[in-house]
Structures are given as structure tokens and as C-alpha cells.
Amino acid sequence: MRQFPAFFNMHDASVVVFGGGEEARRKVRLLAATPARITVIVSQIDPGFAEEFAGRITIAPPDHAGPALDIARFAIVANRLDVNADKAITMARQYGVPLNVVDRPDLCDFTVPSIIDRGDVVAAIGTSGSAPVLAKSIREKLEALLPQRIGDLAALARRLRPDARTAIPDSKARRRFWERALTGPAADLAYAGDLEGAEAEMRAQLRPGAPVRGIVHLVGAGPGDPELLTLKALRLIQEADIVYYDRLVSDAIIALIRRDADRVPVGKSKGDHSVPQETIHEWLIASAREGKRVVRLKGGDPFIFGRGGEELEAVRAAGVDAQVVPGISSALGCAAAAGLPLTHRDHAQSLTFVTGHAKEGGVPDLDWTALARPAQTVVVFMGVGTSAAIAENIIRAGRAPSTPVAVIENGTRANEIRVYGTLSELPHLIQRAGIKGPALLVIGEVAGLPEEAIAHAFKEQVA
Numbered sequence: 001m002r003q004f005p006a007f008f009n010m011h012d013a014s015v016v017v018f019g020g021g022e023e024a025r026r027k028v029r030l031l032a033a034t035p036a037r038i039t040v041i042v043s044q045i046d047p048g049f050a051e052e053f054a055g056r057i058t059i060a061p062p063d064h065a066g067p068a069l070d071i072a073r074f075a076i077v078a079n080r081l082d083v084n085a086d087k088a089i090t091m092a093r094q095y096g097v098p099l100n101v102v103d104r105p106d107l108c109d110f111t112v113p114s115i116i117d118r119g120d121v122v123a124a125i126g127t128s129g130s131a132p133v134l135a136k137s138i139r140e141k142l143e144a145l146l147p148q149r150i151g152d153l154a155a156l157a158r159r160l161r162p163d164a165r166t167a168i169p170d171s172k173a174r175r176r177f178w179e180r181a182l183t184g185p186a187a188d189l190a191y192a193g194d195l196e197g198a199e200a201e202m203r204a205q206l207r208p209g210a211p212v213r214g215i216v217h218l219v220g221a222g223p224g225d226p227e228l229l230t231l232k233a234l235r236l237i238q239e240a241d242i243v244y245y246d247r248l249v250s251d252a253i254i255a256l257i258r259r260d261a262d263r264v265p266v267g268k269s270k271g272d273h274s275v276p277q278e279t280i281h282e283w284l285i286a287s288a289r290e291g292k293r294v295v296r297l298k299g300g301d302p303f304i305f306g307r308g309g310e311e312l313e314a315v316r317a318a319g320v321d322a323q324v325v326p327g328i329s330s331a332l333g334c335a336a337a338a339g340l341p342l343t344h345r346d347h348a349q350s351l352t353f354v355t356g357h358a359k360e361g362g363v364p365d366l367d368w369t370a371l372a373r374p375a376q377t378v379v380v381f382m383g384v385g386t387s388a389a390i391a392e393n394i395i396r397a398g399r400a401p402s403t404p405v406a407v408i409e410n411g412t413r414a415n416e417i418r419v420y421g422t423l424s425e426l427p428h429l430i431q432r433a434g435i436k437g438p439a440l441l442v443i444g445e446v447a448g449l450p451e452e453a454i455a456h457a458f459k460e461q462v463a
């Protein structure tokens with residue numbers, strides 16, 4: 001370690017920046033996020049500089065640098081190309097002020113790291129001045145891992161620290177309290193923006209003998225490709241104590257679950273509800289009541305044909321905290337993978353999602369007249385087994401038999417299959433390709449737009 005990381009306390013601090021150009025401006029932008037008083041020493045200043053930091057900086061000419069340096073916690077020389085740079089460096093040294101010279105690590109007492117600013121939580125990445133671009137790329141990766149509101153959580157912890165010290169005098173017990181508070185339900189509430197709830201939860205946990213509370217997250221796992229998970233979904237999957245997952249969640253996503261977490265498959269494919277819905281509700285509630293962080297992982301989006309609504313209702317009715325994390329619905333994921341725009345100004349002004357599977361099995365009672373209207377796209381979920389009846393009903397209600405259709409099985413996964421044709425041939429397309437599902441039926445002119453669809457139509461014409 002050639003450099004030792006440390007954080008300057010900026011409360012009641014003064015800092016000096018030499019320079020009025022772009023480099024100085026970048027440094028002042030960083031400093032302006034702190035409470036420090038900032039003096040900018042310039043002989044020349046770029047237009048707009050003073051206005052950008054109006055009320056936040058004091059601008060002074062070089063012959064006023066002495067008094068500013070006298071009280072400065074540190075100084076930054078950011079006028080590299082300016083003839084005054086050498087003078088600024090000499091002066092700062094005379095005053096014994098720690099010094100950073102932009103792009104000259106050899107002249108620096110300290111370097112300014114790449115920073116992630118989440119309020120009270122600040123992450124700094126340094127490369128000892130050898131590769132700032134590398135620091136930037138590491139920062140980008142870390143950005144994705146740090147919840148946006150982690151700074152709010154830290155600020156809440158700072159406020160509660162004195163109360164925690166009084167309520168739990170034993171330091172080991174207090175550390176256990178903080179571990180729970182900063183990773184458990186209180187943290188989840190803070191990350192969801194409910195700071196009052198988070199504070200109430202932390203205070204409740206400070207009471208002697210307080211029961212440990214769990215939480216249920218209904219998380220959308222997307223259509224299969226793990227790269228289509230949201231950042232929040234990934235974080236929750238990796239933090240969960242127990243994960244209940246559907247058959248539709250891909251193996252690649254299951255592999256992301258923490259190794260020591262319990263994994264419980266709850267089946268739920270069409271017509272094969274291996275664990276009854278009520279039992280799933282009971283298990284979710286029981287696990288949360290044991291104080292666990294429960295993730296209920298569902299294919300696509302939990303609120304699109306996913307029974308997420310029922311689960312949310314049941315869990316909340318039992319007095320257990322529950323939150324929902326949206327996922328990329330298979331309709332969106334499959335369409336994107338196929339290059340098939342679900343709406344298009346020339347072809348489809350509306351988009352309808354329907355289920356092809358009635359609650360008690362068979363063909364659902366849909367509004368076929370509405371589904372047959374032109375200039376719309378209809379996406380049918382769970383419609384493989386009923387495709388013949390669906391095509392027949394929509395054609396009978398007036399949609400042209402030649403309307404393009406696409407059938408996408410296992411969309412976004414390695415074993416994805418896509419077939420194209422017309423509405424009248426829909427069941428044959430499915431049969432010929434041996435499609436069993438999970439698959440989506442996309443009905444409408446947009447299904448004829450992908451290059452594959454055009455190539456297919458051309459081949460059919462020639463044959």
C-alpha cells in the first residue's frame with residue numbers, strides 16, 4: 001500500500017483551490033458537496049464558473065492566497081497549464097498545507113480518489129495515482145452494488161447511536177443489534193424510502209426482548225437471462241436467508257442465491273401447482289415470523305400473471321412486512337431478444353396482455369371482439385395448450401387469418417426457440433416446432449417485422 005487512505009473532516013473546514021479552468025471546476029464540484037468553505041484563487045476565470053458556485057465559493061486574486069492558505073485544511077492546485085502553478089505550489093508548501101497537484105502525483109501530498117457519494121457513506125477508490133481510469137471503472141462496478149439510499153441508512157444509524165448505547169450497554173450485544181438493524185427489515189425499509197418506518201423498526205428492536213422481525217420481498221426474476229435482473233433483485237437474492245422460487249426462474253438465477261441460504265422450489269407451472277397457493281402464503285409468513293429475510297422469486301414480473309397480488313395481500317394481512325421488486329416481464333424480454341417492437345407507430349397503437357389459460361383450466365372467457373381489433377398487438381401468456389382455440393376465436397371475431405404471429409419459447413435463455421407465421425397457422429407452428437412452453441404468442445403486424453419473420457415469410461412464398 002503506497003498510499004494510506006483517510007477522510008478529512010470537512011465540518012468547519014476551509015480549503016483552497018488554485019485555478020479558474022475546467023480542472024478547478026471539477027474539483028470545486030466535489031468540494032461543494034461538503035460543508036467546507038472554499039476559496040478559489042484565480043488570475044483568470046472561465047465564464048460561468050462563478051455563477052455555477054454562486055454563494056458556495058469565495059474568489060480571490062493570487063496576492064490574497066496567503067490568508068486563505070493560513071487556515072486551509074488542504075489545497076488543490078488545478079491550474080496545471082497556468083504559469084502561476086509553480087508559485088501556488090511553493091506558497092502552499094511555505095504554509096505547510098497538504099497539497100494535491102492535479103495530474104502530478106509526484107508533487108502531491110495526497111491524491112483525490114474516485115468517489116461514490118451516498119451522503120454519510122462515501123467509498124473512495126485510489127490507484128496510488130498510477131491509473132485513474134481503472135479507479136473510475138472500479139467505481140462504476142461498486143456504484144451498482146451500493147443501494148442508492150445507503151447514506152440515509154447510515155445517517156439514521158448516526159442519529160440512533162446514543163440511544164443504542166444507553167439501551168444496550170453491552171458492546172457485543174450492541175454490535176449484534178447493529179448487524180441486524182443495518183441488514184434486516186429496518187435497512188429494507190430505509191432502502192425503500194420509508195425512513196420513519198426504518199427508525200420505528202430500529203427503536204422497536206432496541207426494546208429488551210424485542211422479537212426479531214423478518215420481511216418478505218416479492219422479487220421479479222425476469223425471463224431467464226440473469227443479466228436482466230434489476231440491481232435490487234440481485235442484492236436481495238444475495239442477502240436472503242431463504243428463497244422460495246417458481247419453476248420459471250432459470251438455473252442461472254438460482255445459482256446467484258447465497259450458498260448458505262435455504263432454497264425452496266414451489267413448482268407453479270401451468271396445471272402443476274406442486275405447492276398449493278395457500279401453503280406458499282403460510283410458508284412465507286412463517287419464515288418471516290422466524291425473523292428471516294424471505295425472497296419470493298418469481299419469473300418475469302410478480303404482478304403480471306404471477307399471483308404476486310394474492311401473495312402480497314396474504315403476507316400483509318398477517319401483519320408481516322412485504323415489498324415488491326418489479327422484474328422484466330417475459331413479454332418485454334422476449335420481444336427485445338427477438339427485435340420485435342411490441343408497439344409501432346405504423347402497426348400497433350395498443351398492446352394487450354392476456355392469459356391463454358382459464359383459472360379452472362381450458363380456454364379463458366376473453367373479449368374476442370376487442371382482441372380482434374386492428375392496429376394492436378396481443379401477447380398471450382400460457383397459451384400454448386389453447387393456441388388453436390385462441391386463433392380460431394380471434395379470427396372468428398374479425399382479425400385477418402393472415403395476421404402475423406410469433407411464438408417465443410424460453411425467451412432470453414440459451415434454449416430459446418422462435419417461430420413465425422400467420423394467425424391461421426398458429427397451432428401448426430407450435431406443433432411443428434415441438435413447443436411445450438414456457439412460451440408467448442405474439443399476435444399482430446409487429447410479429448412480421450423482425451428479420452427472421454421476413455425471411456420465414458419469403459421462404460414460405462418461394463415454397
Ligand SMILES: C[S@@+](CC[C@H](N)C(=O)[O-])C[C@H]1O[C@@H](n2cnc3c(N)ncnc32)[C@H](O)[C@@H]1O
Pocket residue numbers: 223224248270298299300301302303304305306328329330331334380381382383408409410411412413437438439440
Ligand atoms: C405464470 S406466467 C408468469 C408470467 C411472468 N410473471 C412474466 O411477467 O413474464 C407464465 C407464462 O409466462 C410466459 N413466460 C415466462 N417466461 C418465459 C420465457 N422465458 N419465454 C417465453 N415465455 C415465458 C409463458 O407464457 C409462461 O407460460
